[in-house]
Structures are given as structure tokens and as C-alpha cells.
Amino acid sequence: MKTLLQVDELKVHFPIKKGLLGRTVGYVYAVDGVSFTLREGETLGLVGESGCGKTTTGLGVLRLIPTTSGRILYNGEDIARVKAQRMRELRREMQIIFQDPYSSLNPRMTVNQILGDPMDTFGLYPGRQRSERIAFLLEKVGLSPEHGRRYPHEFSGGQRQRIGIARALALDPKIVIGDEPVSALDVSIQAQIINLLLDLQREFGLSYLLIAHDLAVVEYICDRVAVMYLGKIVEMGTYEQIYNHPKHPYTEALLSAVPIPDPKVTRRRILLQGDVPSPIHPPAGCHFHPRCPKRMDICDKERPPLTSLTGDHQVRCFLHA
Amino acid sequence: AAETSLVVAVDTPPRMMNPHGDDSDAGLSFMANFFDGLLQRKGPDGKLVPALAERWEHPDLLTWRFYLRKGVTFHNGNPFNAEDVKFSFERLSNPEVSEFLNTGKSIDSITIIDDYTVEIKTKTPIPWFANNLHQIFIMDKESTEQRDPGDVMIHPIGTGAYKLVEWVKGSYVRMEANENYWEGAPAIKKVEVRPITESSTRFAALVSGQADIMTGVPVELFEKVKANPKVEVISRPARRSIFLALGNKPGDPWADIRVRKAMYMAINEDEIIEKVMRGHATPAAQIPDPPTIGYNPDIKRLPYDPEGARKLLKEAGYENGFEITLTGPNDRYVQDEKIAEAVAKYLAKVGIKVKLDVKPKSIFFPEVSEGSLQFYLIGWFDGTFDMGRTYFKLAHTRDDAKGYGGLNGTSYSDPKLDQMLEATADMVDPAQRKKALEELNKYAMEEKIVWIPLHYQEDLYAMQKDKGIVFQPRPDRWMVYKEIGVK
Amino acid sequence: MTKPRTRSKMFHSFLHDPPAMAGSAILLVFVLAALCAPWITPQNPYDLQQVSLEHFLKPPIWMEGGEAPFVLGTDDQGRDILSTIIYGCRTSLIVGFSVVLIAGTFGVLMGLLAGYYGGWIDVFSMRLADTVFSFSTTLLAILLLGVFKKTGIVTVIAAISIADWVRYARTMRGSVLEVKEEAYVMAAKATGARDFRLLVRHVLPNAIPPILVVVAVDLAVVIMLEATLSFLGVGVPLTEPSLGMMISIGKNYIYAGMWWMVVFPGAALILLVVGINLFADWLREELNPKIGR
Amino acid sequence: MTTYILRRLIQGVVVLLAVSMICFIIFRYLGDPVLTMAGKYATQQEIEEVRRAFGLDQPTHVQYGRFIWNALHGNFGKSYVSRVPALGLILERFPATFELAFTAMLIALTLGVGLGVLVSLNPSSWPSRLVMAGSLGGISIPTFLTGVLLIMIFGVYMGILPPFGRGETVQIGFWRTGLLTADGLKHLVLPATTLAMYQLAVLLRLTRAGMREVLAEEYIKTAWAKGLPPGKVIVKHALRNVLIPVVTMAGLQFGELIAFSIVTETIFQWPGMGNLLLQSIYETDQPVIVTYIMLAAFLIITINMVVDILYAVLNPKIRYD
Amino acid sequence: MTESRHLLEIQHLKTYFTTFEGVARAVDDVSFHLDRGEVLGVVGESGCGKSVTAQSIMRLIPEPPGKIVGGHIWFDGMDLTTLQPSAMRRIRGDRIAMIFQEPMTSLNPVYTIGDQIAEMFQLHRGMGRREAWRHAVAMLEKVQIPAPHKRASEYPHQLSGGMRQRAMIAMALACDPEILIADEPTTALDVTVQAQILDLMLQLKEDFQTAVMMITHDLGVIAEIAQRVVVMYAGKVVEQAATLPLFEDPKHPYTRGLLRSIPKLGERSKKGRLRLEEIPGMVPGLLDLPPGCRFEPRCPHSMAVCREREPELQDLGSGRLVRCFLYGT
Ligand SMILES: Nc1ncnc2c1ncn2[C@@H]1O[C@H](COP(=O)(O)OP(=O)(O)OP(=O)(O)O)[C@@H](O)[C@H]1O
Ligand SMILES: Nc1ncnc2c1ncn2[C@@H]1O[C@H](COP(=O)(O)OP(=O)(O)OP(=O)(O)O)[C@@H](O)[C@H]1O
Numbered sequence A: 001m002k003t004l005l006q007v008d009e010l011k012v013h014f015p016i017k018k019g020l021l022g023r024t025v026g027y028v029y030a031v032d033g034v035s036f037t038l039r040e041g042e043t044l045g046l047v048g049e050s051g052c053g054k055t056t057t058g059l060g061v062l063r064l065i066p067t068t069s070g071r072i073l074y075n076g077e078d079i080a081r082v083k084a085q086r087m088r089e090l091r092r093e094m095q096i097i098f099q100d101p102y103s104s105l106n107p108r109m110t111v112n113q114i115l116g117d118p119m120d121t122f123g124l125y126p127g128r129q130r131s132e133r134i135a136f137l138l139e140k141v142g143l144s145p146e147h148g149r150r151y152p153h154e155f156s157g158g159q160r161q162r163i164g165i166a167r168a169l170a171l172d173p174k175i176v177i178g179d180e181p182v183s184a185l186d187v188s189i190q191a192q193i194i195n196l197l198l199d200l201q202r203e204f205g206l207s208y209l210l211i212a213h214d215l216a217v218v219e220y221i222c223d224r225v226a227v228m229y230l231g232k233i234v235e236m237g238t239y240e241q242i243y244n245h246p247k248h249p250y251t252e253a254l255l256s257a258v259p260i261p262d263p264k265v266t267r268r269r270i271l272l273q274g275d276v277p278s279p280i281h282p283p284a285g286c287h288f289h290p291r292c293p294k295r296m297d298i299c300d301k302e303r304p305p306l307t308s309l310t311g312d313h314q315v316r317c318f319l320h321a
Numbered sequence B: 001a002a003e004t005s006l007v008v009a010v011d012t013p014p015r016m017m018n019p020h021g022d023d024s025d026a027g028l029s030f031m032a033n034f035f036d037g038l039l040q041r042k043g044p045d046g047k048l049v050p051a052l053a054e055r056w057e058h059p060d061l062l063t064w065r066f067y068l069r070k071g072v073t074f075h076n077g078n079p080f081n082a083e084d085v086k087f088s089f090e091r092l093s094n095p096e097v098s099e100f101l102n103t104g105k106s107i108d109s110i111t112i113i114d115d116y117t118v119e120i121k122t123k124t125p126i127p128w129f130a131n132n133l134h135q136i137f138i139m140d141k142e143s144t145e146q147r148d149p150g151d152v153m154i155h156p157i158g159t160g161a162y163k164l165v166e167w168v169k170g171s172y173v174r175m176e177a178n179e180n181y182w183e184g185a186p187a188i189k190k191v192e193v194r195p196i197t198e199s200s201t202r203f204a205a206l207v208s209g210q211a212d213i214m215t216g217v218p219v220e221l222f223e224k225v226k227a228n229p230k231v232e233v234i235s236r237p238a239r240r241s242i243f244l245a246l247g248n249k250p251g252d253p254w255a256d257i258r259v260r261k262a263m264y265m266a267i268n269e270d271e272i273i274e275k276v277m278r279g280h281a282t283p284a285a286q287i288p289d290p291p292t293i294g295y296n297p298d299i300k301r302l303p304y305d306p307e308g309a310r311k312l313l314k315e316a317g318y319e320n321g322f323e324i325t326l327t328g329p330n331d332r333y334v335q336d337e338k339i340a341e342a343v344a345k346y347l348a349k350v351g352i353k354v355k356l357d358v359k360p361k362s363i364f365f366p367e368v369s370e371g372s373l374q375f376y377l378i379g380w381f382d383g384t385f386d387m388g389r390t391y392f393k394l395a396h397t398r399d400d401a402k403g404y405g406g407l408n409g410t411s412y413s414d415p416k417l418d419q420m421l422e423a424t425a426d427m428v429d430p431a432q433r434k435k436a437l438e439e440l441n442k443y444a445m446e447e448k449i450v451w452i453p454l455h456y457q458e459d460l461y462a463m464q465k466d467k468g469i470v471f472q473p474r475p476d477r478w479m480v481y482k483e484i485g486v487k
Numbered sequence C: 001m002t003k004p005r006t007r008s009k010m011f012h013s014f015l016h017d018p019p020a021m022a023g024s025a026i027l028l029v030f031v032l033a034a035l036c037a038p039w040i041t042p043q044n045p046y047d048l049q050q051v052s053l054e055h056f057l058k059p060p061i062w063m064e065g066g067e068a069p070f071v072l073g074t075d076d077q078g079r080d081i082l083s084t085i086i087y088g089c090r091t092s093l094i095v096g097f098s099v100v101l102i103a104g105t106f107g108v109l110m111g112l113l114a115g116y117y118g119g120w121i122d123v124f125s126m127r128l129a130d131t132v133f134s135f136s137t138t139l140l141a142i143l144l145l146g147v148f149k150k151t152g153i154v155t156v157i158a159a160i161s162i163a164d165w166v167r168y169a170r171t172m173r174g175s176v177l178e179v180k181e182e183a184y185v186m187a188a189k190a191t192g193a194r195d196f197r198l199l200v201r202h203v204l205p206n207a208i209p210p211i212l213v214v215v216a217v218d219l220a221v222v223i224m225l226e227a228t229l230s231f232l233g234v235g236v237p238l239t240e241p242s243l244g245m246m247i248s249i250g251k252n253y254i255y256a257g258m259w260w261m262v263v264f265p266g267a268a269l270i271l272l273v274v275g276i277n278l279f280a281d282w283l284r285e286e287l288n289p290k291i292g293r
Numbered sequence D: 001m002t003t004y005i006l007r008r009l010i011q012g013v014v015v016l017l018a019v020s021m022i023c024f025i026i027f028r029y030l031g032d033p034v035l036t037m038a039g040k041y042a043t044q045q046e047i048e049e050v051r052r053a054f055g056l057d058q059p060t061h062v063q064y065g066r067f068i069w070n071a072l073h074g075n076f077g078k079s080y081v082s083r084v085p086a087l088g089l090i091l092e093r094f095p096a097t098f099e100l101a102f103t104a105m106l107i108a109l110t111l112g113v114g115l116g117v118l119v120s121l122n123p124s125s126w127p128s129r130l131v132m133a134g135s136l137g138g139i140s141i142p143t144f145l146t147g148v149l150l151i152m153i154f155g156v157y158m159g160i161l162p163p164f165g166r167g168e169t170v171q172i173g174f175w176r177t178g179l180l181t182a183d184g185l186k187h188l189v190l191p192a193t194t195l196a197m198y199q200l201a202v203l204l205r206l207t208r209a210g211m212r213e214v215l216a217e218e219y220i221k222t223a224w225a226k227g228l229p230p231g232k233v234i235v236k237h238a239l240r241n242v243l244i245p246v247v248t249m250a251g252l253q254f255g256e257l258i259a260f261s262i263v264t265e266t267i268f269q270w271p272g273m274g275n276l277l278l279q280s281i282y283e284t285d286q287p288v289i290v291t292y293i294m295l296a297a298f299l300i301i302t303i304n305m306v307v308d309i310l311y312a313v314l315n316p317k318i319r320y321d
Numbered sequence E: 001m002t003e004s005r006h007l008l009e010i011q012h013l014k015t016y017f018t019t020f021e022g023v024a025r026a027v028d029d030v031s032f033h034l035d036r037g038e039v040l041g042v043v044g045e046s047g048c049g050k051s052v053t054a055q056s057i058m059r060l061i062p063e064p065p066g067k068i069v070g071g072h073i074w075f076d077g078m079d080l081t082t083l084q085p086s087a088m089r090r091i092r093g094d095r096i097a098m099i100f101q102e103p104m105t106s107l108n109p110v111y112t113i114g115d116q117i118a119e120m121f122q123l124h125r126g127m128g129r130r131e132a133w134r135h136a137v138a139m140l141e142k143v144q145i146p147a148p149h150k151r152a153s154e155y156p157h158q159l160s161g162g163m164r165q166r167a168m169i170a171m172a173l174a175c176d177p178e179i180l181i182a183d184e185p186t187t188a189l190d191v192t193v194q195a196q197i198l199d200l201m202l203q204l205k206e207d208f209q210t211a212v213m214m215i216t217h218d219l220g221v222i223a224e225i226a227q228r229v230v231v232m233y234a235g236k237v238v239e240q241a242a243t244l245p246l247f248e249d250p251k252h253p254y255t256r257g258l259l260r261s262i263p264k265l266g267e268r269s270k271k272g273r274l275r276l277e278e279i280p281g282m283v284p285g286l287l288d289l290p291p292g293c294r295f296e297p298r299c300p301h302s303m304a305v306c307r308e309r310e311p312e313l314q315d316l317g318s319g320r321l322v323r324c325f326l327y328g329t
């Protein structure tokens, strides 16, 4: 399969300003050297600790926030460096579903306008087709055409999220970055949306970068999964490798904490001990070492390298170095 | 009860306390209290009488000799003598401090004959030289030279009846009586002059009892003030005439004397006086007022006759009228823009389309100096009581080299008039001069209609009734407080 | 299908909002009166042949000395007050709307660009704003009068517009600085919208409410400024008085008890301004779907 | 932010240069100052002599260059009318204007914002409507008329407030203040009210409009959910979010009030700078005009800078760097 | 109606929104109750009125366009629907706290999260600024925010989605409320943090007998912490049961559909990717609801009667309620 998107050592640092005079007193190393590839027709899951830089990665890849360094190759073209005009053209092919649906919807636009707007931008679906397309999109995400005339604040959380999904799909993109696209949906709608995404992928060869916390959903949808911790990818591999043979202690802890929708099952969670480290002052050595149940002497001194295991499986841990 | 202090609300603030720096009536009105000239004009009729000079002689056409008053001291105690006179007159030609450049430059030499005698020689004969001397104030040589030039601008040291106590710019000028004044200490001991430019506020100051005297009562309010039992109003015929200057550039319809006449006749001056001026003006048939040399009582106004005017226009071939722009100031004379507006309406009624273009005087007067106007409203009076100077300035063909026609705003030109005028330039014999000027005046007003005269203004004052103030306004609008008495 | 629906929705809400209806009714009356002035007034106060000092300072018809057809009395030049108000509205409306249109458009544009792009556009336009604002309308009017040598409505409009756009530009910029940080702007950018679209469809509508306030108030301010210029002697021609000029003339007669010269044009002006603001208030709230009514 | 302020200061200097240059360019149209300086009866020659004496015969750029050179040394030239340093003339009147403007602004801000808040809470109640309509009176009556009416009512008929001037003042250093005497304060009432009425309306309307929008926001719901009393919700949580346009306007108006309350100062014969400016314009007092405009520009630049900094204080999302 | 022996009892609550198109009956005759120290799960179709119910309890429905048009909400002897605003205010935040669904828009953009949390302590605990701030930082630490003393002075837009959500949680938990309404509190949290937050809530429940109304889509979460579950559909409660029986034997066809739609962890590796089961059809618009059972158009067991009239909520005993004709009339 063709590599569609290749991200190399992406870094996004946010300066921390203090006081009225706004001195920069440090940086949030939100994304600190993330590399991955996304192939055509593939779904890559991005999971990890809340606040570890998943959203930032997504936004950075689309150049919606300035990146600090790194290359983002889309079809071989480094979009971290292309001109604004070209970037705009590219955006048609790369869409994003925002994590916070409400604030990403223009409060003064009806849903029809919100969905029609990107089409107008690129002159797609002119005339009658426009309303048909909107109706089609609404139906696909489980809303009725009557909803099109309403404003975002008149919807429930899940409904807003579906509007965001519909908007991202409006332009028939090639890549969709979904930042928690189904988090606010009840399971039946969620199933509907997931099926939709998979159908689209099958039909048009879409690629997804899926950021999600629901590991069951990730397992279900994703071909490969990347696990992030504090600005770095600590483990990456196919869903089978990650779910059935997790190598990194953090991945293990994560998987053990998934709640199972069966009240009879009680599971043994790996409880992570210790202070949660912050991306402002990442711990020396392995970022995970302060909480790692399998900590070794070396862990607080050196940065573990990303080690390739069998196949695509990579892990950043001295246990496997 | 007799009050010895006075608050006066005047319409114009002083610019500075340098007696030579401001030749406007408003400025001189302040200076006249702090300073004295060699001569002075006494209210209420404005007769020229001695002041710092006890008497003067005019031995030949160019020479003026003054015998100075002895025992006069300046506010700072310095004695007054010939040095101060020489100094003051020489100062006039310093453009940095003087607006009396013209007077200064006309002087050839100033000789101190002794401590109390000065002789001034002019370059050319100036028949009205002495007439102007009440405006030329004498400063103390020593302190003026010693002081910082900036201080001289704000701190007057003169021989006048009042000493400056405090001048807070924009607020008030406070003065107190000079107890050693050579004419005797004035009756009013303390004066606070408050310049209030906005007429309705000035009026409010008076009726709310915050001011004792107010100058420049707006005509709209005159009747109202009059009806106020606490307030007394005084109207005084002023010397200023208001008139319309009309160009005569060949080719313009109004260069035709018939058209000029028609325009004259179309204006209902009586109605203007009655309705626009509320009766506070007298009709004028010429520019100078009766006391002025050159005033000709024979000149009569053309009658108001719109029918006749229309006929004349028809004769001249302007049956359908023409367009003309009437320019004028809107912040200079009493009801200036209203008069202009009324004129525009009268002319419209005989078919002349008037475009009215009134503007602040600061923009208007430079336009007059440029001389490219068609038709404008202006007012005039001459402090020298001699028409010659006025005519040179207003009617002589423009001649920058000689300094003629500087305020001939339409660039009016009539060779015969110029000739007659130049002939009067060195006429000093009063009788001869009077005759020549009167003839000239008649020629200008009747044969040429150089101007369309409108009226003489009246000055309107108001004061508190029960304060026991004895106040008679002067013809030159100066407020000279030593002339105000208390009952 | 959707468009007419939203429009009818606005119309419906309009019909249920008495203040808005009152406001637009007032506006409509004023505009109609101004348009039809020659046919509805007893006198053309701008025609010097029709105005005569003969009828000067007549009180309103119901007072002693009042006289037909001068229903609201006459001014000191014999102009019929009612007719002059109607004609004067014309001038005032023309000045008001022209300035708001010219200054508003330019200012909003500048503010939008300055706020959105920042950088040198911001520096340039805001320093330009500082510069012209330093001259203020009054001074500009006097200066322009000096330059054009002519009083007139164009001078007045130009003078007021030159300084007035700053109000819009700075208000707009302030709003845009806030709005451009909103997530939906980023979202729109993510759909590939070009800057023009972002600005016009996403930033502008969300930044506009304060501008609507400013517009409505500014109309009054401009009409007043025009009056102030008349007061200072640099306003519209004397023979073609505007509402402001009428008030400025009438002001001199207040103490003389000739109140009708001030009260009627003043009332007309207040009514006009109230009308505009009522309408603008409604429009502003109507444009925000979140404000339930 | 320090660099920001520094940059703004440099820009300010450029503005001052531009402002003064424009002054010199348009002075040609503003009438010829020499005409009045030479006196009524001056001949053309004498006029030219005066012109030479004041260096006004030189080309505009030479005059301008000289002005700037002198200005750099703190010398802004002498007034043509009163022949004393222009800057001193203006600064002498600054306290009067500042006190008036400040008081007016204080009234306008407290009442405008205060009433704006109150009115927004219950927009359709009768008191609210009354306030809104009343505020329009403030802007639809020209200042000069308001002034005259106030003088007539309070100064003449009721006789309780002085109709004009500044009253008793106290000199403290270079500052002559009217705020410390009862008489001075009494004199301040009418002009400050006149000015404030004009400014109040727009601040009130902006506040109200902003409040109406913000009160519909989600975070206001949160504030209520916290159990905050209405005062806190409104003043702390809502108000700050509406202040940006209010502060913008207030800044502009404060600048305008200080620099250009010409009409009010004229009507009340307030010995301030506006009064002086008008007089100077009418007398073509070029040095005073240009100095005045430069001072006005300086004030406006400063105020706008403060406003821009306030933006960042009010809304942390706004950052300058 | 009578007072309730429950901590919170909602009786026949109706909250409607008036829109231009018509009246949206977002919550239509909803009744349930909540006891001290109990965790009640509320699940349901997205848009079925869960958040509106929650906001009705807090009396935070924007009015207009919304309005509580009927019913009672009993809390501690008071009917919240008619309570004076000032009395309501004292309850909010202190005795009943709520975590809002949308953390970004629900946090005030111009205040630091520390400020916003500290405000709770100042308001309800009368603490001074400093002390309140210290407590706020402690709260942030409790909700697993790294470097809490630093984060406390950051503004919402500087935080990640999960952190904002945790800030909201911290705010709600600040005053140890008697009732905690949590509207999808953990959607933006990764599972380890989520687990810790859930523990925190359970801790609160233990310590203060706090009752939790947990609105969530994550049936895993429900399974883990809820004792009872209310299932809503299109503004109505369609089923109510204790957790275990509900998962084991869902009665209402909608509940059944719901449980079947869940992707199960590990299933893909075992069985490959099977298509997720959907409930066919679409949620009816709230404006033109079908006259009969609201679920009927999508129901696999649709009967004639379902189209005619609305089924009543049937009591099947042992606290089990279901709204379906399958279980009698
Ligand atoms: N202001 C409003 N105007 C009109 N309808 C509204 C408004 N607010 C909410 N609604 C409608 O009320 C219904 C219930 O919304 P609510 O937010 O309670 O759903 P929810 O159950 O919380 O869904 P989700 O799980 O998606 O958050 C929705 O259909 C929504 O469209
Ligand atoms: N605008 C910003 N300014 C400063 N810091 C920021 C900004 N945006 C994000 N951050 C910081 O960057 C880090 C990563 O945030 P990000 O939103 O990418 O996390 P995330 O992985 O998406 O987490 P979550 O799952 O909670 O949404 C966080 O520490 C956050 O505080």
C-alpha cells in the first residue's frame, strides 16, 4: 500500500508566558518528536494519556497550529513548508473532526450553512446538488434534514459531534483525522458512524488517523495503533500486536484499565503509581519511568530509543532495546 | 450700594499682554487699562485728548513733537520719560513683537529733545498720524529690555490705571486699581474680566449674576435682556458699517452699472434692520460714519424697489438673472451670516441666483486678501477717523508694491477712482482734504456703486441694574475701566 | 428552500417585536418624508424665492401669532419649520448614511484585516488610524474647508468620514482579535476556506455585533457632528439647513423664548435616532441565534 | 511584551512625524498667519518682512525640517498669536482639560457599564427601556444644545450650579487643579455631565449588547451551576468577556475627550486645550496647532497602546509577540 | 404531589423548547429517583434529553427558548421547579453539583482554571483567596492533572481536552456535594485516568454518601460503577433497572439494540471484524413524533398497537420498569 502521509520527528512546543510583560519562561513540549506513517486506505489509531499531545499532533499535521520542527510529507510533498495557497488546496483532501464539537461550530451558522460552506469553498456540488448532498450527509450521520435549519446550540452534544463528522466528510477527503469522533455518541449511533467510516474506507480508500480513548473502538476500527505518552510515541504496531502482545508497560496499563460493559466481570487493573509527569518538565530518561512498574536503573538516566520488534511493531522501552 | 469691584464678561479673550502685539479692538481694549498712549480717546464720544503727552505740535508735514507729562511712574516704580517713548515707537517696527509694523515703518526718526520732549518724523506726510496714537502704548524701556521676552508677553508693566493681578488664560484677567495713576486713582478698585466667547453663556453669566457687565449682547436676546428687571441694557451706535463689496471684472454681469444698481435696489435694508438686526442698526448710504473725514451727507441710499431692479436687469439683458457667489464671514460681525442670507433672498426675488458661501473669518479674510471674490459682505471702521486710508485699502486697484488695495477682495478697479484717491495722499489741509474725500466718496457710492452699503452696527451691552455702576460705552468698543464710575 | 425559510423566520420575529416595528416605522416615515419632500411641504425652504423675512419668527400655529401654513412656526429667516425639518432630514440622512457607509465600510475592512492578519497590516492601519484620529473631525472639517474653499455637504461628509472610520476599525479589530482565536475559525480553515471566506463568513459575522451598536449610535453621532460643524461655522450651507443646523440656529433663540426653533427639529432628530437604534437592536439580537426571544 | 511596547513606541514616533508633516502640508490651505501678524494696515512689503522674520518665506520642507530639529530639542516654536512657547501654552491648559475629560469618562464608564449590565438582565422591562431610550437622548441632542440647556436650567433658572468657567483652583506644582475645592467641583458638574451624556450612550449600548450575547454562553451556565449569586455571575464571569469593545470605545473616546472637547469647553468657557485649539485654528496659529496635534497624537497613541495591552489582560487568548 | 423519601425524585418532568418550527419536547414526562450514596447511570440515544434533564434539575434551562412546563423535582423536601432563585442558588454547586458535557465552552475563557475552581471554595466554604487557591490546586491534583500548581494558572485554551474535562470535574467535586450530576464526565479521558476519576467519585460516594447521576454512553463505565440504570429514548424513560439485570436481560428493544451495538474489546482479534450491529432507522425528530411508541419505527417487534398509542411505563417488579407493549399494556 502506498504511503500517503509520513510524519517525521514532528515537534510542537508551546511557549509558556508569564506576567503582563509576557516573558517566555519555558515550553510545553506538547509534541516532541513524533514520527509515523499513514498508508492509503489504512486506519491508524492514536491513543494515550490525556494531555500527551494527540490533539496537538493532529492539528500540527494539518498545519492548523504552527509546528516547531519536523517534516510532514503528504504524497511526498512536505506540507510543513508549502505555500498557503497550496496548503489550502491540500486541505480538501485532509479533513479533521475536532475534539470539541461545540466550539468548532460557528454559532451563527445553521447546520446547512456549516455543511455547505466547505462545498462552496471548492465549488463542489453546485446548485441543486448542494442541498441533496447536505441531506445525504445528515442522513448518514443519523440526523434528519429538518436539523439542517437549526443552529449548533440547539443540539445535544452527540448531535453536534455528528455535525462535525458530516462536515469533515462533506468534501470527500482522502485523509480524515478524527479527534475523538465518536466519544459523545451513544453506542447505537456510534456503531452507525463506525460502520459509515468503514464503508467509506472500503469504497473510496480513505485513510484515517483516529484519536480515541475508547480502546474497544480503536481495536475495532484501526489497522495499526500508536500509543503516545508525554509527547512521544512509545509503542506502535498492528492492532493485534498492540492488543494481544503489548510490549510497553504503559500500553499494558492502559489495556488493563479498559472498562468492560459487563457488570459481572471484574478485572485486575494495573494501577499506575506516582506523580503524573508534565510536558513542561518531562522527566529525565524515559518519560514513563516515574510511574513504571517495571522500572530499571537505566530508565531515569537515558532516553530509550524506538526499537523495532517483529514486523511493524516498534516500542520505546529498555525492556526491549 | 456702591461696589468697587466689577466682573465683566467680554466676548474675546486677550491674546497677550504685549501692547504692540495685537492691533485688534479686543486686544487693545485690555491694554488700554494697563498702558497709556501719548494721546487717548475719551469715552463716550471718543474725543482725542492728551494722555502721556500733555500737548503736541505739528510744525511741518512730517514732524510731530510731543511734550510729555512729568511725574508719571510705571507700575514697577520706574519714572516715565522720553526714553520710554522712543523705545516704544521703535519697538513698533520689530515684526517679532509688533502688529503696528505699518506705523513703525512710517516713522523716519525719533529724537529725544530732552527728557520730556520727543520729536517724531514720518517718512511721508501722514495726515492721520496723531489720530492713531491712542492705540500706541508706551512701555517701560528698562524693564522691558531686561525681562525675558516671554515674560513681557504675559506681564504688562505700563503707566495705566490698572495693574495686572493675575491672568489665567482662558479663565480671567484680574486687575486692581493703580492708586498712583496720574489722572487720579480710578473708582473701581478691582476688575475681573472674563472672556466668554459663546454668547448664550455670556448672557447666562450676566443673568445668573456672575457678571456685572456684558459686552456683545446677541441681538436675538436683546429684547429678552431688556425685559429683565434686574438688568439694564445699553445700545450704542457703533462706527462700523456693514456693506457688500461687488467686483467689476469686465465680462461679469455685475460690472454693468445697471446691474449694480439693480442689486442695490433689490435689497430691503429696512427689513434687514428690523428683522435681522432687531432694530439695532441704522441704515448706511456710504462706508464712513458721520464723524469720519470724507463722510458726505449728500449721499442717499437708492430706494428699495424690486420692480425697478427687475426693469434695470432687463435693460442690461439679464432678464433671467445670473449666478453669483456671495461670500462672507460667519463669526465676525453682528448677524453677519444672517444678513448675507437675507441679501441672498432679496436678490433671488429679482431673479439673481446667489450662492451663499459663509465661513469662519480665519478662512474668509485670507480670501479677501487674495482678491478673487465676486461679491462679499464685510464691515469696516477706521480708527483714524479719516476715510483716505480705508479707501486705499479697500478700493484702490491692487498694487502690492505700493501696498494699495490689500483688502480689495474683488480686485475692483477704477482708474478714475485711483487717481482721485492718490491725489488726496498728501493733502493735509483739513478743509481741502475733507472736500476732496467727500467728492471721491460721492463718486464711488453714486456713480460707480463700488459697494452696496447696508447699515451701521450698534454695540449692545448689558449690566446689572442695582450695582450702581455708571457705564457709558465708547465708540471703539474698548472697555476702559477708569471711565466706569460708581454711584 | 432554506433561505426563504430563514428570511420568513426573521420576518416573523420582526412582527412579534413591537419596538423593532416601531423603530422601522419611524425610519420609514423619515425616509419617505425626505424622499417626497417637494410634494408634501407647504414651502421649499431651500428655494430663496419662496422664503421671506416677512414671516420670520412665527410661533406654531396654535399659539398666539401663529399663522397658516406655518404649522410649526418659522425661523429667523422666515423658513417654515415643518418644511425645513423635512428637507433638513434629507441632508441629515444623507450625511449620516453616507458617512456610516463610507467610514463604516472602510473601517470595518481595515479593522478586519488588521485584527486578522496582524503584522504590518495591523501596524500600518492602526498607526494610520492614530494619525487621522489625532486631527479629529472638527479640525479636519476646518482644514478641508480651507482646502476646498467651499462649504458643503461633500466637505462635511469627507471631513467626518476621514476621522470616523477609526471608530469602526478599532472596534472591529478588537472583536476580531477575540473571534479569530475561536475554534470554529480554525475549523473553517481546516475545510480549506481561503482567507476571504474565513473573514467574510466566519470572522465577520461573529465580530459584527459591537459594530452594529456602533453603527446605530454613530448615525446619531454623525448627524450631531454635522450639527456641531454648523455650530462652529463650517457645516452645510446656511441656505440649506440640516436638522443639526436648525438646532444650531435655534439654540441662539432659546433664551429669547422661541423654543419651537429648537424643540421641533430636536424632537425630529431624537425620534430618528431612536428609530434607528430600535431597529439596530432588534437586528443585532436577531443575528445571534443563541439569544432566545 | 517589553519588545511590543518598545515597538509601539517607535511606531508612535513615526506617527508623530506623520502627523506633524501633514500639519505642515495643509498649513498652506489654512490661511496665511502673516496677514494677522503684520497688522491690519501692513503693506505687502511689510507683510513680506514679517514673513521673512518668521522664516515663513522658506519652502515647506525647510520649515518642517527646522521644526522637527527644534522639536527634538524640546522647542516647539512660539505661538504667532501670543508669542510665547506653544508647548507651554498648551500644557498650561492641560490640567483643566484632563480633569474635565477624566471626570466625564469616569461618569460615562461607571454609569454606562453599570446601567448596561443592569439593562441587559431584563431587557424588556420598563425601566430598562426607559434607560435605553434616555441614553439616546444623550447622543441625539448636540453637545452645544445640551450645554446651553443645562446652563439655562441649573445655572440661570435654578441658580444652583455655576454656568461657566472652572471656579476656584489650587496650584500644585505645575498642575492647577479644580478638584480640591468645593467651588471647583461645583463648576465641574455641568460640563462633565454634558460630555459624559454623549459618551455614556455608546458605552451603555455596547455593554448591553455584549452582555446579551455573553449571557447566552455555556460558561455562564457553569457559573450559575456553581451557585454564584447573580452579581458575581454577571460582573465577574460575563462582564469581562464583553469588555473588549467597551474598552476600545472608551479608549477612543477618552482620547477624543482630552484632545477635542472643543464645543463643550467653548460653551462652558472651560479654560482647557480645546478652547485654545479652536482659537488657534481661527487665528492660524500654526505652531500651536501643530504642537497641539502632536500632543493629541501622543495621547491617542498612548491610550491606544494601553487599550491594546488591556486586550491581552482581558482575554488571555489575545497575545502579541 | 407529595414529598419524596428519596434524596432526589423527578416526577413527570417536562421540558420543552420553543423553536420557530414548533415545540421540541426534549424531555417529556420523565420520572426517576436517586438515593443517597447511589450511582445512577443514565444512558440513551444521543439527543434523547439526558442533558436537558440534568440541566432541568439544576434549573439551568435557557429560558426562552426552553421551559420546564410540567412536573416536579423533589430534593430535600423542596420542589426545585418552583424554588426561589436565591434558594436554588444556595443548592447549586454546594449540594448539587454538575459536570457539563462540553468542557471547552463550559469553562470561562478569561479566567485560569485555578481561579474557577478556587471560586467554589471561596463561595461555599468562605475561604480566603490564598487558601481557596491551595485547595484548588489540591483538587487538580486529585483529578490527576500533572504539575497542578502550574496548570492551575493556565487558561482553558491552553489545556488539552481531557484536562479541561478534569478541571470541570474538579470544580464539581470541590464542595463534596450531596448529588453529583455528571454529564459524560470521562469522554475525553484516557482509560487510566478515567479509572482514577471513577475511583475518585466512588470515594466521594463512600465518604459523603454522595449520590451520583452518571450520564454516559460508555456502557463499560456504567457496568463498572452504576447500581441502577435509566434508559432514555426520545425524551422518555423507556427502561429502568438495576445494573446487573439490565445487562443480563435487557427488556426494551432499544436497550437490547444498544447493548448489541457495543464493539467488544478483543473480539476483533478473535473473530475478525464483524459489522457492528446498528439499530435500523433514525431517531424521530422531536417536533413530529410518531403518535404511538416513539421507538416503533425502528423496532424489530413493532406491533399494530405500537403505532396507535404510547405504551405506559410498566412496573415489572423489583424496581424494574419498562415502556413497551411486549410486556402487557
Ligand atoms: N436550545 C434548544 N433549542 C431547541 N432544541 C434544543 C435546544 N437544546 C436542546 N435541544 C434539543 O433537545 C434534545 C435533547 O437534548 P440533550 O442535550 O438533552 O440530549 P442528550 O441526551 O444530552 O444527548 P447527547 O448524548 O448527544 O448529549 C435534542 O434533540 C436537542 O436537539
Ligand atoms: N494553545 C496552547 N497553549 C499552551 N499549551 C497548550 C496549548 N494547547 C495545548 N497545550 C498543551 O499541550 C499538551 C498537549 O495537549 P493536547 O491537546 O494535544 O492533548 P491531547 O493528547 O489531545 O489530550 P486529551 O486527550 O486530553 O485531549 C497539553 O499539556 C496542553 O496543556
Ligand SMILES: [Mg+2]
Pocket (backbone or CB within 6 Å): A054, A055, A056, A099, A179, E160, E161, E162
Ligand atoms: Mg485532545
Ligand SMILES: [Mg+2]
Pocket (backbone or CB within 6 Å): A156, A157, A158, E050, E051, E052, E101, E183
Ligand atoms: Mg448531552
Ligand code: NI
Pocket (backbone or CB within 6 Å): C012
Ligand atoms: Ni406568530
